[in-house]
Amino acid sequence: MNSILKCENIKFSYGKTEVLSDLNFSVNTPSITGIKGPSGSGKTTLFGILSGLLNPDAGKVYLNEIDIYKNYKNKILARKKIGLVFQNYNLIRELTVFQNIQIVEDLVRNNRFKIEEILEKMNISDLKSRYPDQLSIGQRQRVAIARALCGNPSVILADEPTGSVDPSNKKNILELFLHIKKVGIPVIISSHDQTTFEFCDKVFSINEKLLMEEYT
């Protein structure tokens, strides 16, 4: 079976400090995969490498069988095809909710998902004219997920998506990921929160610079 996202023998160091060593990992089916590890263990670094933002020192990353670090074009393609969701939402403050989502739609020229439908599904239709600073933390994270989804991604990478939200919002956000999985898009979530992993089909932990499958 062809993998959707696969990395082979990834190595990465910050100076002389090795963070990831000979890391192998793949996602083949629409599922929710959890990446577990304490702060500083390299989860964000791994997400940077998987999303085409951070060149690994060694190893390959394939998205739909395309080597994303082969050239700049592949790297940009990977960034477009991977929906990134950050703990701090990373929305552009000067743009409205609608504009934040639409720049992705315009950039990727997605025809699969309509913005209005996504806003509806995320329950943020009435917020589309607001600016990020006018939203609650939970609402911002919903907008960030909507933006990631709008690009019709091959996979969604969510780095600590529930790190800043209260427990009720946490459950809502994790349910959104379940919904995304149902429409056929795999989700990879990094977290150090046990509740998050209860929604995952598979959980890996970053341990001693290696990724180990913990449980399925």
Add this chain to the structure above:
Amino acid sequence: MKKKNFILSISLAFTKKNKKHFLIPFISILIGTMGLLVILSVIRGFNDYFVESITSFFPHILIEGSSDNSIKETEKIISVSFKEGVILKNGEFSGIMQLSSDNSGLDNFNEFIIEGKTPQDYDEIAIGKVLSDELNAEKGDTVQIFSIKNNLQPETQNYKISGIFESGMYQYDSSFILNKGDDLHWTAIYLKNPLKADDYIKNIEGNAVTWTEMNTTFTSAIAVNEFFAVIISLFVLVIAGFGIMNSTLFSVLTRKREISILSSLGFTYRQTSLIFIIQSFLISISGIIFGLLIGFLVLAIIQNIQIPLPSDVFYIKYLPVKTHLSDILLTVSIEIGISMIFSVLPARRAGKIDPMDVLKSE
């Protein structure tokens, strides 16, 4: 936000949010545009005044002998001759250039007569206003003209002043006299557009000369005027360009977070840089529009209040102003060009920001 305009929309949103930071480059472009427009209009005013004064009085092309050259856009043709001499009255004397023509040729100068009329007889002359003031000579007075004949023999002849003319050019009004003559060696051509004289002369056979060659002092002065106007304006614009460069760099450095977000979404280096180039373009266009508006206002004020010029330095009474469409287009093109050139370098830095550095530290 319409499709395909997402880069423009982001630029607009960033500019709107940071408009305070662009105030100084906006003002510097505004001043640069306004200054350039006013300087070019004043220089153009002087130039047009000189060109019009010279070409309305002095023939545009002179061809030796009678000529059957057919030149397009000829307004009129007369026959003339020139002779140098000295004019004397009551012990005062001055070097002169006699411009002789027949009756129909002299009628050509009627429009410059401010007192009396053009010479009707061979013993009459019309003199320039400055010369009449210098010699204290008036219409009806008699003057002596000393000159050298073709056979190199000196001759002195008395003339009656039939009229005083004013061409607007100090050179003519202080040294030219008009008189009636028969022995006319030159065909004088006035064109509809005197600026084309140098183009037409290329096709003329025989000895021919244009008004620009006959007035090299003035045409050189005009060229020098334009050269210095462009140099001064370029300095103003380069300063405005540095203003744009600083503000674009500031904008890029304070927007590392947004640049990183856009990169993570799949924006290319070029698209990210373009956001900041468009931002500079928007500031430049606003500065240019307001600069042109204020520039036109300043020019309208200059024209209305008529700023007097010192009469011992300038022959023109008031500061002349004339704006050509080509000057406006030149101003706008130079301003846009400079702001674009100065914004590209800092905007390219936007494409070099490592998104991971910022997103990770966030």
